[in-house]
Amino acid sequence: MKPRPLLSVLLPIALIAGPLGAQQSPTVRRARQAYDQLDFSSAITLARRALAERLTRDDRIQLYEVLGYSYGALDSARQAVEAFRQLVFLAPDREPDVERVSPRITSLYASALGQVLVVRKVAVDSASFIAGEGQVLIRYQVSRPARATTRVVGQGVEIVVDSQLVTGPAIATWNGLTGSGEPVPAGTYQILVTAVEGRNEFTGPAEIRVDRGSVDTLAHLTGLPGYSFQPETEAPPRTWRPLGLAVLYTGLVAGAAVALENTSLDLGDRREVGGVGFLALVTGLVMSVKKPDPRPVPANIQYNRLLREQIIERNAQIAEENGRRRQQVTLTITPTPVPAPAPR
CATH class of the missing domain: 1.25.40 (Serine Threonine Protein Phosphatase 5, Tetratricopeptide repeat)
Structure with missing residues (x-):
């Protein structure tokens, strides 16, 4: 050589x-x-x-x-x-x-x-998702065409999550559920990818940590975005009509008093007529200066009623969704670090 x-x-x-x-x-x-x-x-x-x-x-x-x-x-x-x-x-x-x-x-x-038939570079992505609704990616490579079966093993369970014909790089997914559809318990698990080609078989492992958590619930609404309650009453505009009427009445009274000066009414009666006119004038002035009482706005009342009905309906949906969320589990998948290989 x-x-x-x-x-x-x-x-x-x-x-x-x-x-x-x-x-x-x-x-x-x-x-x-x-x-x-x-x-x-x-x-x-x-x-x-x-x-x-x-x-x-x-x-x-x-x-x-x-x-x-x-x-x-x-x-x-x-x-x-x-x-x-x-x-x-x-x-x-x-x-x-x-x-x-x-x-x-x-x-x-x-x-x-x-x-040779080997499974290489088995790696699991970090992920956090609701069990059964999200998924975690499992990446690996198979050196020769083979059927690759991916299993999750640990905490007393063994789950077959994927089986496919593979040549080269491949990806499997797992939704975090057991075979019976329940979220897996927290703990350490082995990800085992087994490739089979005829009588040849090889398993590549990876290790992960699974942590469980609760799912956040939704807050109840007090309003709807883009909509606001409208005032159901409004103050009418100020009017001087009572004062005008009082002035008119007072003028009539004054005219009547002048007309009566040549009558047989005595001084006391004439004073009484003048007092009534003055009282009418003061009453008209007070009624004109006083702030008017608010009056209902029918259109706003109807609008607010419909808005309240929408909020009540939406809160009922939120309550139903929160009931479902309280039964759900968040899974956090963390790959266990593998020691780096020595220099080569």
Whole structure:
């Protein structure tokens, strides 16, 4: 096998620097050191030897990554693809950075990914909605055409929320209800997306936290937007008619008094006639100056009656809606953070 030029492997080397976990097997460490020193044949030998040991999942991920990059640097495409296949099974979301690795490594990884069935990048959007009326989006990718079934598992329930034929990226939705139509209890849940292709099957997980809350009720109305109550009475305009009548009456009385001066009426009778005229004049003046009593406005009374009926009808609808809302539940979906993968 002919080694590739040094420049073509420097980037892959940098990407796997750094352990995945706090503990590391000595054999794994030696395989890593051989790779860092560009001794790809020794790195392959040490990595294959280490795989025979009892290792943690993180150690196995590192070893298959070392194998994939080393075989790729030595132009051993078949072995590189096989190593990347195992890496995909162990860590479906772990992949080379296309902006930092050579196109050959990216191509080998993509070839391995297309040969296996895995569910990748399962992610749940944050959401808050009324159970049964809103929904939360569940995003994922399937490496090969397969039927993908999405389940929500936890708190004693298991709900199948979606089943569809998928190739590549896909989205499932969940309305927050159990199979019996009730809002799920608060707690932690697993989102499990299982892809099936013939006898091949793979499940990709994600974790969420569900919190429950009450639904806000509507306030009762005291008026309708754009409408206002009108005054049901109005003050009539001021009139001087009583004073005019009083002046006229007083004038008649005064004329009568003059006419009676030549009669047989005595002085007391004439004074009485003058007093009556003066009293009429004062009464007319008071009646003209006094503020008139308000009078009803029939059109406004009818308008206000119709407006009150509309408000009563709307408040009855609000009361019915509030009764329904008190039986509803608001669900807040929060994805549980997943530790970021180590540099690669």
